Amino acid sequence: MAKQAARRDEADYVVVGSGSSGAAIAGRLAESGASVIVLEAGKSDEQLLVKKPGLVGPMHAVPQLKRLVDWGYYSVPQKHVLDRRMPVPRGKVVGGSSSINGMVYVRGNRANFDDWAAEGNTGWDADSVNAAYKRMEDFEDGETAFRGAGGPIHITRSTTPQEASLQFVQATADALGCPILDDYNAESQEGVSRMQQNADHGLRYSASRGYLHHLAPPTLELQSRVLARKVIIENGRATAVEVTDADGTRRIVRAGKEVILAAGFIGSAQLLMLSGVGHADHLREHGIPVLADLPVGDNLHDHMFHALTFNVTTSRNRGTGSYYARGMVEEMLRPGRTFLANTVFEAVAFLKTSQADGIPDLQLQVLPWAYVSPNQDAPIRHDVDKRPALTVLTTLIYPRSRGTLRLASADPTETPLIDFQYLADSADLDVLAEGSEMVREIMASAAFNGAVKEEIHPGIKLKGQELRDAILNRATSVYHGVGTCRMGVDELAVVSPDLKVRGIDGLRVCDASIMPSITGGNTNAPCIMIGEMGARLVLGSGS
Numbered sequence: 139m140a141k142q143a144a145r146r147d148e149a150d151y152v153v154v155g156s157g158s159s160g161a162a163i164a165g166r167l168a169e170s171g172a173s174v175i176v177l178e179a180g181k182s183d184e185q186l187l188v189k190k191p192g193l194v195g196p197m198h199a200v201p202q203l204k205r206l207v208d209w210g211y212y213s214v215p216q217k218h219v220l221d222r223r224m225p226v227p228r229g230k231v232v233g234g235s236s237s238i239n240g241m242v243y244v245r246g247n248r249a250n251f252d253d254w255a256a257e258g259n260t261g262w263d264a265d266s267v268n269a270a271y272k273r274m275e276d277f278e279d280g281e282t283a284f285r286g287a288g289g290p291i292h293i294t295r296s297t298t299p300q301e302a303s304l305q306f307v308q309a310t311a312d313a314l315g316c317p318i319l320d321d322y323n324a325e326s327q328e329g330v331s332r333m334q335q336n337a338d339h340g341l342r343y344s345a346s347r348g349y350l351h352h353l354a355p356p357t358l359e360l361q362s363r364v365l366a367r368k369v370i371i372e373n374g375r376a377t378a379v380e381v382t383d384a385d386g387t388r389r390i391v392r393a394g395k396e397v398i399l400a401a402g403f404i405g406s407a408q409l410l411m412l413s414g415v416g417h418a419d420h421l422r423e424h425g426i427p428v429l430a431d432l433p434v435g436d437n438l439h440d441h442m443f444h445a446l447t448f449n450v451t452t453s454r455n456r457g458t459g460s461y462y463a464r465g466m467v468e469e470m471l472r473p474g475r476t477f478l479a480n481t482v483f484e485a486v487a488f489l490k491t492s493q494a495d496g497i498p499d500l501q502l503q504v505l506p507w508a509y510v511s512p513n514q515d516a517p518i519r520h521d522v523d524k525r526p527a528l529t530v531l532t533t534l535i536y537p538r539s540r541g542t543l544r545l546a547s548a549d550p551t552e553t554p555l556i557d558f559q560y561l562a563d564s565a566d567l568d569v570l571a572e573g574s575e576m577v578r579e580i581m582a583s584a585a586f587n588g589a590v591k592e593e594i595h596p597g598i599k600l601k602g603q604e605l606r607d608a609i610l611n612r613a614t615s616v617y618h619g620v621g622t623c624r625m626g627v628d629e630l631a632v633v634s635p636d637l638k639v640r641g642i643d644g645l646r647v648c649d650a651s652i653m654p655s656i657t658g659g660n661t662n663a664p665c666i667m668i669g670e671m672g673a674r675l676v677l678g679s680g681s
């Protein structure tokens with residue numbers, strides 16, 4: 139186990155953030171023999187709520203539980219989405235968002251990475267990132283040309299899928315004529331499949347579980363409940379991080395070789411700006427001396443979904459407290475073999491709408507219970523329909539809309555202004571509306587043998603413009619924000635393809651924020667991959 143209590147003040151590498159990318163890069167750097175300090179604002183992840191995969195439901199449904207592990211951010215009012223302020227959960231706990239996420243395991247479409255490379259990001263093409271993905275995986279089917287075995291992150295399929303989810307797989311293939319895939323994380327993503335999860339034997343395989351607790355390199359020191367305030371940059375070189383400990387003490391943590399920001403798409407951009415790296419005018423507005431004038435905080439984008447819920451008799455309701463209480467008892471008696479040993483998602487499809495440009499642009503994620511309606515914006519415990527149900531999260535995976543992240547103040551404890559500009563480009567709403575009609579087609583398939591009784595939400599009567607209007611009040615973030623410290627070789631780039639911050643020595647960013655464009659699917663696996671890639675880049679550069 140990585141140490142939690144010690145407080146050294148100097149190491150070769152200081153990594154800010156122990157999330158998906160931070161845990162991976164820190165673990166691999168320390169494995170090479172280098173000394174590494176990881177600074178993490180959140181508390182320990184050694185708690186049942188984080189470790190038990192099936193508890194992800196209550197973690198997000200019960201505000202008192204969510205508060206224990208979440209920064210609790212909200213977006214600014216989204217002007218193209220009825221001025222809604224939307225929740226932006228982010229893990230504030232060891233493991234970061236990989237400790238609070240849905241454990242849906244998706245690498246992304248291979249074309250995404252070839253696109254990154256084509257923009258000048260040499261070394262990030264599909265075959266190169268495949269090697270990094272292979273290093274991180276321990277997939278239940280074993281090693282192939284496209285999958286890894288023996289790596290820190292265990293990947294399995296649910297051991298307790300509902301009949302309704304399996305019917306959904308067949309129904310999608312029948313209704314839309316797409317293939318049923320054995321492994322959507324291999325050569326081709328297009329089709330429908332059972333979901334893969336980073337969970338195994340009743341344990342969440344967060345990045346911290348894999349790279350900090352299990353890999354446990356002895357030269358790594360994890361310092362939790364430590365807030366990074368800014369990077370100290372002297373004569374153009376990052377030399378240290380200024381932090382506040384849980385008791386309010388301020389101190390400096392020095393990096394002999396490099397500082398690596400892995401604080402996520404909010405934290406890394408915020409820290410760069412607080413340290414003098416960002417749009418010059420914006421920094422001056424907040425009285426921050428400008429050290430590098432870079433477009434930090436631009437290019438913010440995210441996935442959105444529209445949830446359709448159907449009353450389906452071949453699903454069992456899992457949304458109630460008593461169901462969970464029974465599950466906890468069963469899980470104690472048969473550890474690793476009950477629904478609590480699995481995440482809540484059971485099937486997935488990658489499909490093309492009429493907007494698609496060569497690759498699937500729509501992801502369907504299937505949950506065997508009812509979902510909050512119309513949305514989950516209010517920070518309260520929402521009522522959900524108690525009937526047996528199947529919810530399909532109809533997900534826009536290549537949004538055209540782009541937003542910004544900006545400082546609200548120069549105080550590092552103040553939430554920045556998170557403005558996704560959701561649905562600013564009307565083509566994004568087109569995809570959600572067309573995708574919703576495709577879901578209705580699937581749910582009408584004979585493969586369900588009459589088990590589908592009713593569309594509970596939004597209701598079958600809503601079609602055309604009425605459906606589009608309803609989506610504005612229903613569409614929600616999938617919590618996949620990326621892009622605020624864009625990697626590239628042009629003037630819009632914040633970091634170069636080796637993840638170095640342009641114009642500053644000894645400083646890299648390594649997390650979701652570096653994505654030039656979002657991957658086609660959930661972003662946890664790509665972020666861990668970015669951590670694996672980052673470690674090789676750092677070690678390869680001999681810094």
Ligand SMILES: Cc1cc2nc3c(=O)[nH]c(=O)nc-3n(C[C@H](O)[C@H](O)[C@H](O)COP(=O)(O)OP(=O)(O)OC[C@H]3O[C@@H](n4cnc5c(N)ncnc54)[C@H](O)[C@@H]3O)c2cc1C
Nearest residue numbers: 155157159179234235239240241242366402405650660662
């Ligand atoms: C609720 C939720 C559900 C999701 N579901 C899925 C899913 O099922 N599958 C999937 O693939 N993806 C999912 N995602 C997305 C995925 O988890 C994220 O994209 C990914 O974890 C981001 O990794 P990261 O390394 O960029 O940031 P994070 O994992 O968020 O790590 C950033 C870390 O930095 C720390 N930090 C930030 N600022 C500071 C500071 N100033 N000082 C010290 N520490 C700091 C944070 O506390 C955090 O630990 C989900 C995300 C959320 C929030």
